[in-house]
Amino acid sequence: MxxxxxxxxxxxxxxxxxxGAKNEALQILCAVLLTGEKVTIHNIPDIVDVNKLIVLLGNLGVKIKKNGKGSYTFQADEVNLSYLESSQFKDEGKGLRGSIMIVGPLLARFGKGYIPKPGGDKIGRRRLDTHFEGFINLGATFRYNKEEYFYGVEAKRLKGAYMLLDEASVTGTANIVMAAVLAQGITTIYNAACEPYLQQLCNMLNRMGAKISGIGSNLLTIEGVDSLGGCEHTMLxxxxxxxxxxxxxxxxxxxxxxxxxxxxxxxxxxxxxxxxxxxxxxxxxxxxxxxxxxxxxxxxxxxxxxxxxxxxxxxxxxxxxxxxxxxxxxxxxxxxxxxxxxxxxxxxxxxxxxxxxxxxxxxxxxxxxxxxxxxxxxxxxxxxxxxxxxxxxxxxxxxxxxxxxxxxxxxxxxxxxxxxxxxxxxxxxxxxxxxx
Known part of the structure; x- marks a missing residue:
């Protein structure tokens, strides 16, 4: 210690x-899973939580190249989904609160996303209901293993839906947005979080080919697309x-x-x-x-x-x-x-x-x-x-x-x-x- x-x-x-912003980094890094093309991100902070997430992405099969201080290029063209069911993932995922945000991108692109109950700060209850209720609204099937504290969602193809979030959760909104960009049809999210870091995520996704409107407000409209491409992004x-x-x-x-x-x-x-x-x-x-x-x-x-x-x-x-x-x-x-x-x-x-x-x-x-x-x-x-x-x-x-x-x-x-x-x-x- x-x-x-x-x-x-x-x-x-x-x-x-x-x-660079820690809370933005945890969202932006998870978004690289939405495409098989290269995504370059600048101003990434060299801190424990972010570095843990980068290691987790690498173990998931994402190719990672460090370009210089705070600058990395990611390419998720050969994602290893079997890692999600390994004991290594169950151990690594629970040590990081931000790991919950890999679920939305994985569910949208590959039809399934799993996560152990995430850790993080000991500051009281930080429930995950908003995340999973959003995925269920998009058509996913939810399951939870109480013995291993392991969550899972699966869907052949997500379908757009209207949803009113029970709380303006930043990570919950980010996760649902990342799932909805590849869903079939239109998703409307009311009572969405609208923090600058979430705005950054939405603007980055739009540069990748997503169709998100209402950025900066608490009412987001997302028209699903079939695929996303690469981009370059600098964090606040x-x-x-x-x-x-x-x-x-x-x-x-x-x-x-x-x-x-x-x-x-x-x-x-x-x-x-x-x-x-x-x-x-x-x-x-x-x-x-x-x-x-x-x-x-x-x-x-x-x-x-x-x-x-x-x-x-x-x-x-x-x-x-x-x-x-x-x-x-x-x-x-x-x-x-x-x-x-x-x-x-x-x-x-x-x-x-x-x-x-x-x-x-x-x-x-x-x-x-x-x-x-x-x-x-x-x-x-x-x-x-x-x-x-x-x-x-x-x-x-x-x-x-x-x-x-x-x-x-x-x-x-x-x-x-x-x-x-x-x-x-x-x-x-x-x-x-x-x-x-």
Whole structure:
């Protein structure tokens, strides 16, 4: 198990460039299974979850060529479907949440798709009903082996259908879209997710020959085609990492420039940080954050009541950044209620922040009230364990701002979502070392 040792309390300075988007990569990589032609993808992040999926695709028979840093060419012209029923696949597939999205492409192109119950973050229930109800609506037969926690769907040829999703699931929408592009007839998906990464997937599929309209809205119409071709695609910068660097700059009172952020795809993220009193300046496609040496003050609502920051489907605020918001609020002037609606275990890491001296009241599994210190007292260094990707980076930010040397165990969770994070932080002045 890997460990970070972090000497906190140092101001950072410089530029940092966000990696390619993890959540986009997991969708885009699965889409290469929809064609036997070559698909070239750029700006792929070098992180554990994405690398695991690339290995899984290789074991499935996809030909993979690395062109350079973050650039790969994939060709799925000799897919080995027998791998799906092997013990190796059952072991590898369950270790990665994103593996669920191979099912839609395999079902559409080959008539069957299997997956073990996927793993990933321990942040509460993350059900798969939306995915499989969508496949069933398209005419697939569903089966589930309770003893092995193994899911399967089969169909000779999918047929387009109207469906109203019970939740605007990003991965569920992506999976259904990838199945529907090769279905016979027209598929209409209402209450579809419309995140920028899903828009990227739909635009890529259209360049491959799909016929998807309504991109960017919650009503997608897909006219099925017989086959798709190859294409070239470049992924967006990771908005979650961008939000993490904003929080890092504020907490360490550092002057940072975040390069090439793709402002038009950030949605509510800049506005929510501004509500915490953080100054963000747009310089071209960069975000400049001055050193907040005088701190930052949380805005109340116009009637004077306490600010609430909660997550919502796009274009609402992403749930993946609520952990960052909570940590940043611990040193703000004022109070805020953080409401995590989607996952019931994601706030349980706050006990570590309380150990460090933060003033947090965990109201229930979904809500926490934070009373900021306004930098009148530093957080204290401690020993902690990363429970998931987003809590892990939040604890790392807390440690970088704290007085003393902190230890974070189970940093594999952080590595799942952040590329070479210790090296990149050292480049802007952080005192962090990795111990194996």
């Amino acid at each position: 890997g460990t970070f040792k972090i000497e906190g309390g140092h101001q950072l300075k410089g530029e940092i460039t966000p990696q 910068p990771d908005m979650i990492e961008i939000g993490s660097w904003i929080g890092l700059a504020a907490m360490t009172q550092s002057e940072l420039t975040i390069k090439n952020v793709g402002w038009e795809h950030l949605g509510q993220i800049p506005n929510v940080f501004k509500k915490l009193g953080i100054t963000l300046e747009r310089k071209g496609d960069d975000i400049y954050i001055p050193a907040h040496t005088d701190g930052y003050e949380i805005q109340n609502y116009i009637d004077g009541s306490i600010l609430t920051i909660s997550d919502a489907p796009w274009p609402g605020f992403t749930p993946d950044l609520l952990s960052i918001i909570l940590v940043v609020a611990t040193q703000a002037k004022g109070e805020v209620l953080v409401h995590q609606k989607m996952f019931e275990s994601r706030l349980f890491f706050v006990d570590k922040l309380i150990d460090m001296g933060a003033k947090i009241i965990l109201c229930d599994p979904h809500r926490a009230t934070v009373i900021g210190h306004n930098f009148t007292s530093q957080l204290k260094a401690t020993v902690m364990t990363s429970p998931d990707i987003r809590a892990g980076i939040s604890l790392l930010i807390a440690a970088l701002s704290a007085k003393g040397t902190s230890t974070i165990h189970n940093i594999e969770q952080i590595d799942r979502g952040y590329e070479n994070i210790d090296e990149r932080l050292r480049a802007i002045g952080a005192k962090i070392i990795r111990v194996d």
